[in-house]
Amino acid sequence: MLADVLIVKAKVKYWLEALLDKVEVIVPKFTGTLIEYAPFRRGEEVMLEFKTPVLSPKIFFFPKSERILKYQKRKSAVNVIPAPVETRGRVIFGVKPCDAKALLLLDKQLLRVGAPDPYYQAHRSRTTLVGLGTSQPFETEFSTSVGSSPFGEEGLDMLFYDLGKEFYVKVLTDKGKRLLDDNFTPAEEFHRKTAEEIKARAEAKASYSLNLERWQKYSPLEIFNLPYWSEVYLTCIECGACTFACPTSSNFRIVDVETGSEGERYRVWDAPTFERFAETSAGYNPRLTLKERFRDWVLEKFLFFPLEHKDINCTGCGRCIEVCPVKIDFRKVVGNVRFE
Amino acid sequence: MNELRMILQREARRLMEAGQVDVVIGYARGPYAWTTAPFFAFNKNDCIHLTVSSFCTQNLSVYLPKVEGRVAIIAKPCDVRTIIELIQDNQVRRENVKILSFRCPGMLNPKVLEEKGVSPDQAGTVSSKDYPEALYDWCRVCIHREPPDADLKGEPRFLFEKTDYPMPADPTTLADRLEKKTPAERLNFWMGEFARCIRCKACMHSCPVYYGGGDQFDSIEGATGENQPAENFKIVLSFVHSLAGKCTECGACESACPVRIPLLALHIPMYRKMQQRYGGYEPGLSYDEVSPLLKAEPMPQIVEGG
Amino acid sequence: MGTQKANVYIPDLAVVEDIRVENPYTRTYALRFLDPLLARSFEFLPAQGAMISVFGYGEDSCFFSSSPSSRGKVEVTLPVSRGVSTALTMLEKGNMVGLRAPIGNGLPLEEMRRKRIYLIGHDSGLIPLRSLANYAVDNPTEFERIVVMGSFEEDTQLIFLSELLGVWPGHSIFDVRVFCEHILSPREGIRPGGIGELFDAVEPAPSNSYAVVSGPVPFMRDVVSHLIDRDFRDAQILLLLNRKLNCGFGICGGCKIGDRYLCLTGPVFNMAELRKLPPEF
Numbered sequence: 017m018l019a020d021v022l023i024v025k026a027k028v029k030y031w032l033e034a035l036l037d038k039v040e041v042i043v044p045k046f047t048g049t050l051i052e053y054a055p056f057r058r059g060e061e062v063m064l065e066f067k068t069p070v071l072s073p074k075i076f077f078f079p080k081s082e083r084i085l086k087y088q089k090r091k092s093a094v095n096v097i098p099a100p101v102e103t104r105g106r107v108i109f110g111v112k113p114c115d116a117k118a119l120l121l122l123d124k125q126l127l128r129v130g131a132p133d134p135y136y137q138a139h140r141s142r143t144t145l146v147g148l149g150t151s152q153p154f155e156t157e158f159s160t161s162v163g164s165s166p167f168g169e170e171g172l173d174m175l176f177y178d179l180g181k182e183f184y185v186k187v188l189t190d191k192g193k194r195l196l197d198d199n200f201t202p203a204e205e206f207h208r209k210t211a212e213e214i215k216a217r218a219e220a221k222a223s224y225s226l227n228l229e230r231w232q233k234y235s236p237l238e239i240f241n242l243p244y245w246s247e248v249y250l251t252c253i254e255c256g257a258c259t260f261a262c263p264t265s266s267n268f269r270i271v272d273v274e275t276g277s278e279g280e281r282y283r284v285w286d287a288p289t290f291e292r293f294a295e296t297s298a299g300y301n302p303r304l305t306l307k308e309r310f311r312d313w314v315l316e317k318f319l320f321f322p323l324e325h326k327d328i329n330c331t332g333c334g335r336c337i338e339v340c341p342v343k344i345d346f347r348k349v350v351g352n353v354r355f356e
Numbered sequence: 357m358n359e360l361r362m363i364l365q366r367e368a369r370r371l372m373e374a375g376q377v378d379v380v381i382g383y384a385r386g387p388y389a390w391t392t393a394p395f396f397a398f399n400k401n402d403c404i405h406l407t408v409s410s411f412c413t414q415n416l417s418v419y420l421p422k423v424e425g426r427v428a429i430i431a432k433p434c435d436v437r438t439i440i441e442l443i444q445d446n447q448v449r450r451e452n453v454k455i456l457s458f459r460c461p462g463m464l465n466p467k468v469l470e471e472k473g474v475s476p477d478q479a480g481t482v483s484s485k486d487y488p489e490a491l492y493d494w495c496r497v498c499i500h501r502e503p504p505d506a507d508l509k510g511e512p513r514f515l516f517e518k519t520d521y522p523m524p525a526d527p528t529t530l531a532d533r534l535e536k537k538t539p540a541e542r543l544n545f546w547m548g549e550f551a552r553c554i555r556c557k558a559c560m561h562s563c564p565v566y567y568g569g570g571d572q573f574d575s576i577e578g579a580t581g582e583n584q585p586a587e588n589f590k591i592v593l594s595f596v597h598s599l600a601g602k603c604t605e606c607g608a609c610e611s612a613c614p615v616r617i618p619l620l621a622l623h624i625p626m627y628r629k630m631q632q633r634y635g636g637y638e639p640g641l642s643y644d645e646v647s648p649l650l651k652a653e654p655m656p657q658i659v660e661g662g
Numbered sequence: 663m664g665t666q667k668a669n670v671y672i673p674d675l676a677v678v679e680d681i682r683v684e685n686p687y688t689r690t691y692a693l694r695f696l697d698p699l700l701a702r703s704f705e706f707l708p709a710q711g712a713m714i715s716v717f718g719y720g721e722d723s724c725f726f727s728s729s730p731s732s733r734g735k736v737e738v739t740l741p742v743s744r745g746v747s748t749a750l751t752m753l754e755k756g757n758m759v760g761l762r763a764p765i766g767n768g769l770p771l772e773e774m775r776r777k778r779i780y781l782i783g784h785d786s787g788l789i790p791l792r793s794l795a796n797y798a799v800d801n802p803t804e805f806e807r808i809v810v811m812g813s814f815e816e817d818t819q820l821i822f823l824s825e826l827l828g829v830w831p832g833h834s835i836f837d838v839r840v841f842c843e844h845i846l847s848p849r850e851g852i853r854p855g856g857i858g859e860l861f862d863a864v865e866p867a868p869s870n871s872y873a874v875v876s877g878p879v880p881f882m883r884d885v886v887s888h889l890i891d892r893d894f895r896d897a898q899i900l901l902l903l904n905r906k907l908n909c910g911f912g913i914c915g916g917c918k919i920g921d922r923y924l925c926l927t928g929p930v931f932n933m934a935e936l937r938k939l940p941p942e943f
Binding site for chain 3 (some may be wrong): 085133236240268294321324
């Protein structure tokens, strides 16, 4: 068991500034319109209490556009240079526990045995995740109903509990232990108890039930063929906001960008709700209608992914509902499935 | 706004019962505080969920071309104007649509209200009468608060007297503030904004009169890594400019943006320029007048400073 | 392939050695890997595919159309459609492309040994079937009989003419039937008719046989119902599905059907497997 420690809130800034000498530090910031994760610079104040940012830390591991390779064409020959993988150490402070769990789910998709995505893998191994228990979740958060929690520890290296004047810090891995310095002081039993109370209170708050156990009684094909799916998609306008904001979605396309005789190949985000998502270059589209694409989006997370990985591909962060331009309530879409 | 909600519900129910429409497209309460969500009522009992508040920022006419049969639609005046555009473009037939509209008090930004300490419980009743400073930019400059066409019958055609909703004292918008900056500063501002863009196409898909569907973002040009802000800006700018003479400043695109890029600060100057150059043309005010950009007439003289 | 590549996104370079025009819309490219070691050791199965890249235009999936037994050189055939396949037509001999291969599961050659194989393909659906047919030309003892059932919309779309009318019928284990819905210029060996006529002419029998079906979805549906009418069991019907591939190793989700990835456990599915998957086929 790794020792638990305390840090006074005012000292968090100094701790992060000291870390800057060794690693890159990412913190949540208010950038005028939104709260976003962005690089921390010396002398800046650190937000210690904030609403869940709209874009999850996924953007640091699976960015919206990642360079895969560079190529140079010389007459008929082509020279291919793989994009280098990043190795510099990095600390992300203020990760929401459900977003850390989301990274574990992304691991299952992007770190497939035998064919791991090298860029994602590099970003994962160079990053230490410092979690901050969710004190201000989205109103739409339902993490407890999909097996994660506002104070979950899965995937995190450290977890901060807000005790008012100070943070109670659970050090969860060796990677996290390496970040400790003299800004931290040992914690008492009393602190641990308070932290546990905070956790219990937060979990009770985010208790929305998706009734997922009802799904067990039906075969995947039965669920797939329910007439229900032709009712729920109606207001969807087929943008990709939900997929892109989702911390566990990993759909992408590969595109080349050419300038003269040189060019680069990128891996860019794609969304299953887009019309062209599954269309082959010959023009055949297996999911021609929005109904099919919307159903595929939902079932991929709650039916097909669990069949493959024994885990729901959702952490209940509530971002999909928050960003949806037409405010489709995915809790209801999933929770109110009519089995008839 | 309670009274308005009751009247709209009653009218929707009446149309359903009379068998005049197959579906009513309206707003229902959204999944969390302040929000409303588009809602399709297929029978008269569903009509009870219909609501209207100062937070109905979506433009429901985006669904009209997709829905079959006879439709009743709850539309703000700016949405009615896009319906007229759709009818002009042969996307919708007038006889299939019953327009339930009202004199619009303008839509409010919940963020400003929250800062003022207004509780979300008041979402159903609060209006621009109480908090004119919370009006969105596009409602701030809106002078068409009465729908150009509507089918609401049996009740006063427009539900509120004009004096009820005074124009905001300070009608300056982000677009005006940007206008005062130098081009370099403006570009810098937009680069910062579009660095956030995630290419989700929500702006394009929420626009009823944009038929492109956002394929530019799928194209090779839209995919570069390093020039992302510039590429995003270029693509969204092409979207904005293709709406010249069609955009009614309904604000659906901006309120759809998950990363809150202030798109209307691009639309508003374009709208003004269209007016200046083409004799005050404003889209969607009548069925007969089409966009001057669609007329095969010689270009008017471009006035200096236009 | 065994060994894991350091970076799964990086294609291996290959030189275009030959370009053969099959019909106005379809070309076959003979490719040789630049790396001589890889060129010698590269193995694949019939109905496996590759991600082919033309630098500057991106990547697209394609099927190998040559026999796996011809070492050192691989052939891919692509109908011209959007993007990469159009860019390919601009290439000349000696130009370079990228290949990420092999992708997919391929046909179960072990199980198909000493069986009668019906290769049923429509238009460009014949591309992956050519790979198996040519494999059978090289290894005639492997199979009891190969029945090629080619179906075309129009005779301008005929592909692999020299094989369909020359090479394959010349072998004792082959039986080749080609039907066209619309014939503009009649020639020997091409008969008028669709799937119905094709089945009447061949009369496939289920005992000790496999049917490999490839083509557009409506065609495959028709063929499957014909085969089931003729008492073929689900496990004997192998279908080659066509989906959009982006990554080719089970991440992007473009090719996903239910919980199966076409690039990992496809493109060959037998009918029994497909019945358990969402009816998107």
